[in-house]
Amino acid sequence: MSRPLRVIFAGTPDFAAFSLAALLESRHRVVAVYTQPDRPAGRGRKLTASPVKSLALEHALPVHQPESLKSPQAQAELAALEADIMVVVAYGLILPQAVLDIPPLGCLNVHASLLPRWRGAAPIQRAIEAGDSESGVTIMQMDVGLDTGAMLLTRRTPITPTTTGGELHDTLASLGGEAIVAALDALTGEGLTATPQPEEGVTYAAKLSKTEAELDFMRSATELAAKVRAFNPWPVAWCACGEERLRLLLAEAAARRADEASAAPGTLLDPDPDALRIACGSRGDEVLRVTRAQLPGGKPLSARDLLNARSERLRPGRILGPATEESA
Structure with a gap:
């Protein structure tokens, strides 16, 4: 397949917006964006759009904000978009198997760690806290497990003795955008080799509190x-x-x-x-x-x-x- 891909993008926070921005600059076409419903934020608790939604609206993209993707109606709406692939970056909703099976090329995830190290919610901060010397992003073929899918592509970056969580977040967000475009380009060209994650070295990044x-x-x-x-x-x-x-x-x-x-x-x-x-x-x-x-x-x-x-x-x-x- 050499033609540009039709992409559904699913993501919510700033980290995900970097990948959406990269896709919008690529030759591939984002046909719709899925993001979390607007949430109360700030002292006034005013309903606020996610960074991904704000960027999507700037580019006049259709935005979907279902509370869940488990209903037949939500799944039918997604299937009707006739996308080739779905890219998921810190979306915040679980994708059931029925959704994973809809795009012909499946669903790819941009994960902010070198899998299988730091599966879970806070891989950026846990890597620094644990004293890791490097981090990176992994483009993963999604399955129903928690960050357990086969690995397609990685990008690495060092963690220095002065690196903060915010600095590593921004570095990995940028790398994630580069990596997902590279992965989609490869899928339309020479292809990618899916490598199962090894059982050895699995760690879990618990949510911050x-x-x-x-x-x-x-x-x-x-x-x-x-x-x-x-x-x-x-x-x-x-x-x-x-x-x-x-x-x-x-x-x-x-x-x-x-x-x-x-x-x-x-x-x-x-x-x-x-x-x-x-x-x-x-x-x-x-x-x-x-x-x-x-x-x-x-x-x-x-x-x-x-x-x-x-x-x-x-x-x-x-x-x-x-x-x-x-x-x-």
Whole structure:
């Protein structure tokens, strides 16, 4: 098949919009877009269109927002589009087997990890949190399992000691757009080889929650620094600072000075010119070196700016965390 493909696109958040934008710039034709129903958002809880819907409307594409794809009517509407293939990127709805069987070329998924590592809801953040040295995107032939389909194409990118969740999100979103266009082009040309996922190396990326964002300074500085970076920009790592919350945005592990060996976990140590330094527990030779943070009622600032403000809340010797009833 050398002709351009007729594509149904299904996706919802910003990550998916990158792939839709790439398809709209390709030779393939997006005939319809499926996305989640509008949801309340913001302080006013106003119904808000998803990023994918907004982009689709800019390009005058038909938009479908069913609550489910399980009904015969929804499946008949999808089949009537007579698409060659369906591309699914962070759609948020389960596709039953009846839907997977409708497009002649099946349904392809853009997944933000190097499968089989990090199947599930939060592969970007979990890769950073776990200390992985690389990530990537996998174009997968969808089946009814959770990210278990055969792999068609991958693209890789390193995770550096400073990579944040937001930065990796944007990198993988861009790679995903490039990869799905490459996959569709290959399907219309030389074809793609489907490789079953190995059983070895399977891990699951649990959904992020605000409750896990509080830092436990009994953990090592290496673990905590990875968590800080992974949870930036959401849900944002934090610790109690008296009755308030200190939000930590960028951090790294650094060596502890000899005269600080007895400091209790969570103790604010003497800072250096560009960082707050916090004692941690499981490795006594390390401290958490925080280079960007946010005090309650303030905006995100470099540690240098926070230190220049000489906030009494950040005086050396203060113990950070655990949360009190007031700070939780």
